[in-house]
Amino acid sequence: MASPEPWSLRDRLFFFGGADFAGDSRFAWAGVTAAPRGLLHEDGLRVRLAGGVGRYRYRAGALPGSTNEVDVTSGELLVGYRLGFGTAAVTAYAGAHVESQDLQMPDPGHETAGTSAGVKAALEYFDRPVEDWFVAASAAASSANRSYYGRIAAAREHPSGLAVGAEASINGDKRYREPRVGLFVQRTYGRTNFALAGGYLHNSDRGDGAYGSLSVYAPY
Numbered sequence: 152m153a154s155p156e157p158w159s160l161r162d163r164l165f166f167f168g169g170a171d172f173a174g175d176s177r178f179a180w181a182g183v184t185a186a187p188r189g190l191l192h193e194d195g196l197r198v199r200l201a202g203g204v205g206r207y208r209y210r211a212g213a214l215p216g217s218t219n220e221v222d223v224t225s226g227e228l229l230v231g232y233r234l235g236f237g238t239a240a241v242t243a244y245a246g247a248h249v250e251s252q253d254l255q256m257p258d259p260g261h262e263t264a265g266t267s268a269g270v271k272a273a274l275e276y277f278d279r280p281v282e283d284w285f286v287a288a289s290a291a292a293s294s295a296n297r298s299y300y301g302r303i304a305a306a307r308e309h310p311s312g313l314a315v316g317a318e319a320s321i322n323g324d325k326r327y328r329e330p331r332v333g334l335f336v337q338r339t340y341g342r343t344n345f346a347l348a349g350g351y352l353h354n355s356d357r358g359d360g361a362y363g364s365l366s367v368y369a370p371y
Contacts, residue, residue, distance in 0.1 A: 160371050162190040162191050162192070162370060162371070163185060163186045163187075163189075163190060163191065163371070164183055164184070164185050164186075164191075164370070164371040165183070165184050165191060165368060165370040166181070166368075166369045166370075166371065167181070167182055167183075167184070167201075167366070167367065167368050167369070168180060168181035168182065168366070168367055169181075169346075169364060169365055169366030170364065170365055170366075171205075171362065171363075172362065173352060173354075173360055173361065173363075174357070174360040174361065175207055175208040175209070175354070175357050176205065176206070176207035177205055177207075178203055178204070178205030178206075178207075178223070179203060179204055179205065180201060180202065180203035180204075181201065181202065181203070182200055182201025182202065183199070183200055183201075184198070184199040185197070185199075186233075191370060194232075194233050194234050194235055195232065196231075196232060197230070197231040197232060197233055197244065198228075198229070198231075199227070199228070199229045199230075199231065199244060199246075200227070200228055200229075201226070201227050201229075202224070202225060202226040203223075203224070203225050203226075204222075204223065204224050204225075205222075205223045206220060206221065206222050206223065207221055207223065208220050208221075208357075209221065209261075209326075209327075209356050209357070210356055211256075211260070211261070219254060219255055219256050219258055219261070220254075221252050221253065221255065221261075221264075222252070222253045222255075223250065223251070223252050224253075225249065225251070226248070226249050227247065227248045227249070227271055228246050228247050229244035229245060229247075229271065229273060230244065231243050231244030231245065231273070238278055238279050238280055239277065239278035239279075240276070240277050240278075241274065241276050242274070242275045243272075243275075244271075244272065244273040244274070244275075245270065245271070245272045247269075247270065248268070248269055248270065248271035248293040249266065249268045249295065250263075250266070250267050250268075250293075250295045250296055250298070251265070251266040251267075252264055252265065252266075261326070262296075262325050262326045263324055263325065263326050267295040268295055269293050269294030269296075270293070270294050271291060271292070271293035271294075271295070272291065272292055272293075273289070273290065273291035273292075274289065275287075275288075276289070283307055283308050283309070283310075284305065284306070284307050284308070285305070285306055285308060285314070286304070287304050288301075288302065288303040288304070289301070289302050290302075296325055296326075297324055297325040298323070298324040299321075299322065299323060299324070300320070300321070301320060301321050301322075302318060302319070302320035302321075303318065304316055304317065304318035304319075304335065305317060306335070308337075312338060312340070313336070313337070313338050313339075314336070314338075314339075315334070315335075315336055315337075316334070316335055316337070317332075317333070317334055317335070318331075318332070318333055318334070318335055318348060318350070319331065319332045320332075327354060327355050327356045328354075328355040329352055329353065329354045329355065330352065330353055331350060331351065331352040331362055332350050333349050333350015333351065333362065334348065334349065334350060335347060335349075336348075342369070342370050343367065343368065343369040343370075344367065344369075345367050346365070346366045346367075347363075347365055348362075348363065348364045348366075349362060349364070350362060
């Protein structure tokens, strides 16, 4: 009788991370998603742990210099389920989210100062309708500072592993709103994906500007 294969973390975990830069903000994040039962490409339970740090500048007319800077830290623990159908897969999550915003100068008028904890829900979608095209979308909302995020992207992928596409996104909370539109290049090396994006944004506080981001996805 053949002995069973030893249990392994391979294809049960993936790491993700990245950094985002704009004229008045910068943010970096990292996390891990696990499939406790089964493999990543199979339907089933998912657990995600992630965190991030960053800084942004905003207009504060009542303060010296009329601007203020804020250090941001955030963390989340979400539980979800992946469901595949045809060429597509959807993963839905829900869980806890904590965010802290530490102002350089006290500002009683700042709506998101301090630490806020709440419930977060997220949804991820991926589809490859034809061999050389893929579509990805994601959305999230949290009761912590009433923050939200949404993104949709489509790209054509060359057999070499290089993909070029376009993206549109929006993010914000009870203090600001920021839609974006841009282009991205994604390159696959082995099992790891790197993506570089950039484009135009409009921030409800700071006005028009440009953004750039670098992200990585690496299954274990």
